[in-house]
Amino acid sequence: MVATKYISRPIPTISLASFPTRLPEITAQLTAAAEHEGFFSIIDHGIPTTQIEAMFAASAAFFALPDAIKATVPFSPAHNAGWEQNAQVRASTGQPDCKESYQMQFGANMAGRWLPDDQLPGFRDTSIAFMHAVQRVSEQLMVCLARGLGFADDFFVRAHDVTQSDSQSVARLLHYFEMPAATDGKEYHRAGAHTDWGFLTLLFQRAGQNGLEICPGRDASTAHGHGDVWTKVEPDPKSNTIICNIGDLLMSWSDDRFKSTFHRVKTPSEDGDCFGERYSIAYFNQPCKSVNIQGPGKKYPELTGEQFTKNAMEKNYRALLAARQERETA
Numbered sequence: 001m002v003a004t005k006y007i008s009r010p011i012p013t014i015s016l017a018s019f020p021t022r023l024p025e026i027t028a029q030l031t032a033a034a035e036h037e038g039f040f041s042i043i044d045h046g047i048p049t050t051q052i053e054a055m056f057a058a059s060a061a062f063f064a065l066p067d068a069i070k071a072t073v074p075f076s077p078a079h080n081a082g083w084e085q086n087a088q089v090r091a092s093t094g095q096p097d098c099k100e101s102y103q104m105q106f107g108a109n110m111a112g113r114w115l116p117d118d119q120l121p122g123f124r125d126t127s128i129a130f131m132h133a134v135q136r137v138s139e140q141l142m143v144c145l146a147r148g149l150g151f152a153d154d155f156f157v158r159a160h161d162v163t164q165s166d167s168q169s170v171a172r173l174l175h176y177f178e179m180p181a182a183t184d185g186k187e188y189h190r191a192g193a194h195t196d197w198g199f200l201t202l203l204f205q206r207a208g209q210n211g212l213e214i215c216p217g218r219d220a221s222t223a224h225g226h227g228d229v230w231t232k233v234e235p236d237p238k239s240n241t242i243i244c245n246i247g248d249l250l251m252s253w254s255d256d257r258f259k260s261t262f263h264r265v266k267t268p269s270e271d272g273d274c275f276g277e278r279y280s281i282a283y284f285n286q287p288c289k290s291v292n293i294q295g296p297g298k299k300y301p302e303l304t305g306e307q308f309t310k311n312a313m314e315k316n317y318r319a320l321l322a323a324r325q326e327r328e329t330a
């Protein structure tokens with residue numbers, strides 16, 4: 001196995017303490033992080049550790065259910081919600097990620113995709129409360145990002161209004177399976193290298209369950225290329241941190257000023273890698289379907305939120321087909 005090439009890159013840590021009075025300072029910090037690294041840590045965000053722990057406990061309880069029960073709320077690509085297992089194929093690897101995930105939304109896309117409460121008591125209430133808490137933090141970040149781009153303060157907040165029935169924002173619970181410590185000659189992927197296609201992702205990780213790595217400096221238009229010099233983003237056991245990254249949507253909405261950065265969850269293969277089970281939670285801010293999207297400099301044609309999501313899905317699918325053909329003819 002070839003040793004992974006690593007380089008140390010600083011990932012800015014930004015405090016949201018005293019948000020209203022520190023708004024100009026936080027805006028400057030966030031804008032700089034969005035322009036350069038595309039990844040940053042948020043602290044002092046106001047979500048209590050107990051609430052995050054309760055969501056991780058609910059997630060573990062969900063994934064502990066028999067597959068036959070989870071399969072009653074299957075993932076629907078058309079709705080981007082539900083449960084799937086060993087199914088998400090990344091163009092960068094051509095193989096399914098070794099994981100299961102359950103995606104939850106606020107609006108109509110979630111109809112029929114919640115388990116009945118007697119199957120998992122309290123799960124839906126815990127999840128919805130957590131999602132609203134993460135949405136509140138997201139909205140603070142959106143105010144700063146809108147200011148940074150010269151839009152009105154509430155511009156992105158209104159575009160991502162989770163009280164609308166066509167809301168598309170997603171909380172994805174993730175469970176990566178234990179991986180073999182001794183290689184059996186096969187190549188495994190936890191989450192193959194990718195950019196997120198949404199607006200902004202907020203990620204919750206658990207101390208001791210490492211694996212997230214970033215590879216900045218690639219253009220989103222080469223979206224499925226491989227970078228080969230990585231930087232570990234380790235969960236900090238001492239602070240109640242949220243890792244955030246810019247997605248392809250915000251990159252195009254900012255006329256490419258803000259960067260959507262390549263990242264992956266590494267296949268454990270070296271000393272210090274977590275081979276055990278890994279749980280994480282990603283909250284993907286997505287625009288409502290009816291929203292019009294165009295950057296301040298009009299670099300790209302105007303699209304609706306619905307078209308953007310559809311295009312992103314199709315682009316991913318085309319890249320998958322192209323990568324498969326390339327592998328087959330190689």
Ligand SMILES: O=C(O)CCC(=O)C(=O)O
Nearest residue numbers: 174191196212265280282
């Ligand atoms: O599990 C993680 O730490 C990252 C997950 C991720 O990048 C994704 O689901 O898009």
Ligand SMILES: [Fe+2]
Nearest residue numbers: 194195196263
């Ligand atoms: Fe991601």
